[in-house]
Amino acid sequence: MGWTVRRRCLSAGLAGATLGYSFGVAAADYDNDGNTDLFLANMGRNTLYHNNGDGAFTDVTVGSGLDNKPENFNQRWCRGFDYDNDGLLDLFVTNYTTWTPLTDRRCVKDKATDAYCNPTVYTSIASRLYRNLGHGSSKMSPRHPAIGTALGKGMGIAIADFNQDGKMDIFVANDTERNFLFINQGDGTFKEQGLLYGVAYDEQGHSVSGMGTDAKDYDNDGEWTLFTTI
Secondary structure: OHHHHHHHHHHHOOOOOOOOOEEEEEEEOOOOOOOOEEEEEEOOOOEEEEEOOOOOEEEOOOOOOOOOOOOOEEEEEEEEEOOOOOOOOEEEEEEEEEOOHHHOOOEEEOOOEEEOOOHHHOOOEOOEEEEEEEOOEEEEOOOOHHHHOOOEOEEEEEEEOOOOOOOOEEEEEEEOOOOEEEEEOOOOOEEEOOOOOOOOOOOOOOOOEOOOEEEEOOOOOOOOEEEEOO
16 A cells, blocks of 8 residues: 555655655645645745646745745644635745754753653744745745744644634644734734733643644534644
C-alpha cells in the first residue's frame, strides 16, 4: 500500500519537490478554476501546488508570494478563508518558532539523558496572513499590531464569525502561550481580543499547551463553540 501511495504521489507531481518537514496542509480552490489546490506548511520552504485538472499538480510556489518565508521559520498549520469578502480565498499560517539544525537546543533529563526541550526555551514569533490578489499571486497582509506583534507558538487554527458581524475571525491555539482571537475589523486589519472573549487562558487563568482546535455550533443555538486539545 505504501508503494502504491508513493507511485500515485509521483505521477501527480506531489512527491519530491518539498524538502524538510511538513506540518500542515490546506486544500482549497485558490484561483477559482473549479479544482482543489494544495498548500503545504513546512519547516523549510512552503509549497503551493496548482491542480491542473487532469489528475496532476504543478509546483507554483515561486512567484506566488508564498515563497518569501524565512527558511528558519517553523510553520505549523494553515487555513484558507476569504477574510475580506472579495470572492478570493486568502491564507492564514501559524508560526511556531525559528529553528535550524545549527541552532538546535540540546536538553537533558537528570543531567544525563537527552530529552525533548520544553517549548518555553524557544522563541515565540508572529503568524502570517496572506491576501489573495488573484491571477495566482498573493501578498502578506500589512503587519498591523494585531497579527504582526502577537507573538506565540501557533498550532491549531479555527476560522469563524465569532462576533456575528458578517466577517470571518481567526482563533489560534498556542503551545505554552496565551491563545489568540483575531477579530476582523472589516478594513483589512484585525484586533487581538482573546482575553476579552475569555479564550486566551484556561479557567484558572493559565496558559496551556494548545494543539488542535475547531469551531462549530454543536448545539444549534446560533453561537459558535470552540474545542481545543491541550
